[in-house]
Each structure stands twice: as C-alpha cells, then as structure tokens.
Amino acid sequence: MTARRRGAALEADLLDAAWAELEAVGYARLTMEGVAARARTGKQVLYRRWGNRAELVIAAMRHRTGSIADRVPDTGSLREDVLEVLRAGAERQRQIGPDTLHGLLAEARDVDPAFFGIMRGVLRTVVERAAERGEIPTADLPRRVLTVPTDLLRQEVLLSREPLSEGVLEEIVDEVFLPLVSRG
Template sequence: MWPRIDGVALEQQKAVKRVSANPEARSAGDFRRRPRRRGQALHEAIYQATLDELTEVGYAELTMDRVAARAKASKGSLYRRWPSRVELVVEAVRHVAPEITPVPDSGDLRADLIAQLDRFAEAMAGPQAEAVRGMFLEVIRNPELLAAFHKQQHDTPREAMAEILRLGAVRGDVRPEALTPMIAGVGPVLLRQHMLLNGAVMTHQEIEELVDEVLLPIVQPRPAS
C-alpha cells in the first residue's frame, strides 16, 4: 500500500520540485552555489560586512563567523588574508579612511587648514561614521587593537596637516619650529575628541573657530620681542 500523503506534505514535495527545477532559487539560500567572487569584489563585501558588524554589535561581539555570514563568504577566504579579527577590523577601517592627497594649496594658510579639516569632518560624518566612532572607543580600551593600529595604519589626517604646514613654512606663514608631529596632530585630535564626546562632528563654523583660536596662534611666526 502506498504511504498516505496529507495536504501539507504534498505542498512540501511540490516546493522541493520547484526549487530543484530552478537553479536561481536553488542557489539563493546557499552562497556556495553562487558564482565565486574574487579579488577586490570579495574584499569590498568583507570590508562592508565588517563595518556593518561594528555598527550593529561592536568590536567585542564581532566574530569572523559573523562577518563571513554577512558577507556571504567562506571563513577560509577571511582567514587566508586576515589571521584574526584585529587585522580585519584595522584594514576595514583604513579602507574607508579619507584621502589625504592632494592637500589644499591655495596660498592661504587659514583657508587650507579649514578646507582640510572640513574634509576630515565630512569623512567622519559619512555612512560608516558610527562604525568608525565605535572603533575609536575600542582602541582606547583595547591594547591589542591599539598596537595593531599603530603598526598597520598611518595617521593620514596628521600627515595631511603636516604637509599643509610645510607648504606654509615655505611661504613664511608658519614658523619652522611648528613643523612637529604633535602640532600637526592638534586639529585631527580635537576633531576626533569632539566626535567621541558629542556624538557628532564639528560644524564648519566650529572648525573655523578651531583654526582661528587654536591652530593659527600656535603655528604663525611670533613677533620679535
């Protein structure tokens, strides 16, 4: 005697047959059946998944398994390039860091400093702002992550400001003694600090005040005593 098939079981059998006959439906639920992504396309998907995870759960809860699932990639493709989540997170954040070249060179020191800081503020307010903000907080309290950032990531905002100050020194608008990494980092550090404490980047007006009241008095030639 044939086994009895009720209505629910019959519908399930029909659904299986439909999926089996449709390659697109069959592959939709399993990324391993999809065309394999390679190179930059795969990396972009993994970077985005990493930043999305940072935004959603934070660094403490981020795992390679979660990133792989979100990126619809295999764990092996992650571990072949990034030995651990530390390296992956550092590279993902670096990937969305603002470009520093070419720096503004209008011949007006004040205008160039404001323009460059506006660029940094705009980058920090972009789509990945929450992930980057969370990353700054994690770096402060995670020595392993801090060491990885120092090792693998250039301080691009500081480098850009240093170049603007160097160009100003050539014109005589900046005293040579002000060409130090510490002074070049003042503007970017205050921008980050403002974002961490207030949850928002500086406005254009606030950046103008920063340049006029802090940066220019520090770097401009001092009158002879």
Template sequence: MPAHRRRGAELERAILAAVRDQVDRHGYANTTYEGVAAAAGTGKAVLYRRWATKAHMVLAAMAADEQIDLTFTVDTGSLADDLNLALRGGRDILDHRREMVVGLLADLDPGDPGWGQSLFSNRISVVLGPIVDQARARGELGDAPLPPRVLAVPLTMLRHDTLVYGRVSDDDIAEIVSTCIVPLFITASRSPAGAFDS
C-alpha cells in the first residue's frame, strides 16, 4: 500500500513542526532547508515554494506554535502583579528563544511589512487582554481602550532588555512594571478618545 501523501494544511503543519524541532535541536544558525525537509519527509522545493528564506520559514513556524505556555495569565487581584507574572512568563520564552530571535533580527528585512508583528506581537492581546479587562473590573484602569502600541509596550521593553542586556531579573521586571507600564496604562485608559492615536 503506498504511503499517505500529505497535502495542504496537513503538510504545512508537519513542516512547521519540523522547523521548530530543528531549531530546538540545532539552533537557528544551524537549521537548514535540507534538515527541515528530511525531518518533515518532504523535498526542499516544497519549502522554497512556501518561504523564500529560512528566516521567513522559521518565523512562520514560531508564529504558528500553539505550544507556547500562556497559562501565566492569571488574576492576582492587582494590575502590577498580573503584569509581573505575564512578563516573567514572557522572559522565560524569550530566554529559551534568544539565539533564534537574534538570528531572525539579523536575517529579516526591516522593510518587510508585518514581520515584527508576526514574531513578537501576535499574541499580545491573548496575554494582556484579560489582564486589562481584570484591571478595569477592579477600577484600576479607566474605560478608554488601550491603543495597540500602548498594549505592545510591555513586550517591547522586555524584548529590548533581553536582547541588549541578557536575562532580565525579577527586580528589572518589577521596575519596568511599576515605573513604566502601570502609569502608561492608567494614563492611556483615562485619556480622551484619540489622545494616544499614532
């Protein structure tokens, strides 16, 4: 009986899983089209038809990763404490993927629209949305919606400090939250409509 030939979404899921496995096993720098194709049981031409560069292939795999643990988003009863937990969870993910992120930043074209959103921000609303909603319900935040750029600030600061300084400590996260994020969220949530629009 001939082997089942995968197509479409089934094949793409297998390829993206193989990409993540290769990055985990060999690091971003040593992940290759050849290795991914062999691991996925397909040909290099199949990969090249989907992604013109390794960076875009890895980016797609990470953006589609459903195994990233977002369970650190809980209701502690405090906006600051919720943000501290969320950023600690984000720090652990970035620490694990630091070499990959550095490689992607080096390889991706900054003029390529949307790559940063896909890499860093595609799950911001999943993580921070409930935190903001809980803070509103407790009266810690006002009713004005937080613009996407404001909502992205916690991850942006965490990413910057991780890539520039290395591992970010719990004290560093607490300082980011107390001096930057909480005041910004409070101000933006209590500002007139359009005040924070870009």
C-alpha cells in the first residue's frame, strides 16, 4: 500500500508532474487532466491549489528554478545589478521556451497580477540601492521607466528565434535604461 502524500511532499510531486507534462506535451497541449494523471491523482487536487493551468505552470517554473525575488542582485553597481536581473530573466525564458512563454502571455488575464509585479519589485530594490550609493539622482522613477529593461527583454525573447546575446542585454542597459535613470 502506498502512503498518502500530503502537504509539501504532495505539492512538490504535483509541480514535478506539471513540469514533466509541460516538457512532454508543450504548453498548448498541457491540461490539468494530463498533469493529474501523471501525478497519479485527481484534477480536483490541482484545482484546490491552482485555479488554472497558467498558475500551475508558473508555480512549477518557480519550483524548478526559484524566484528572482529571492535573490536580488547586489553587486555594488546599478549597471551590473540590472544586467544580472536581465541575465536571470533571459535564462528563465530560455528554460521555459517560447511555446510556454507565448502561452502564458496569451493567458495573462488568468494569472494573479502580483506575478507581473515581481520584476518591478526586484528592479525597484536595485534602483533604491543605486540611489543610496549615489549612482543615480533618485529612486523615484515612473513605473514605465522602472520596467523598461524587463519589457525590452520580453520583447526581444518574443521576437527573436536565437538566444539573447550579452550584447543585446548590454544595449538594453547602456543605451536605454541607464540614460533614463541617470537624468537629474
């Protein structure tokens, strides 16, 4: 007789099954029923934790790779911190692949809005530290300015068929973001 899974062990099994199913069938064909079958449970067990497949996939992604919010870079340089954020974002987007990224963006209305604020929060922390060090005149930036690096990263990932080069990330930071935040 198999012991009944509960709590964190059950959730880890469910998220592992979701990731395996995502890799096996892709985002477009991923279903709660398929994940439940792979996890050897009922789909109601999934729906008790995640309202839809987008939320499940995001949770599986975090389970697999962690959250950037848990490791905000602090290199002592605004430029390097923003580059580290972009590198982490590019790596995550490479890991999940364009199919999943496109699927998640198509279902963005089904995702908790807090998910989209995570990178803004990370960049807010990076900018506040830079202002405290005197690298920029203020951390009080318009929301759109603050999200420019990650918005441009997402745009590049969606439109490019190649992995993003370090040069592209440096252009985003050096030619767009730093000039915007450095003006007094």
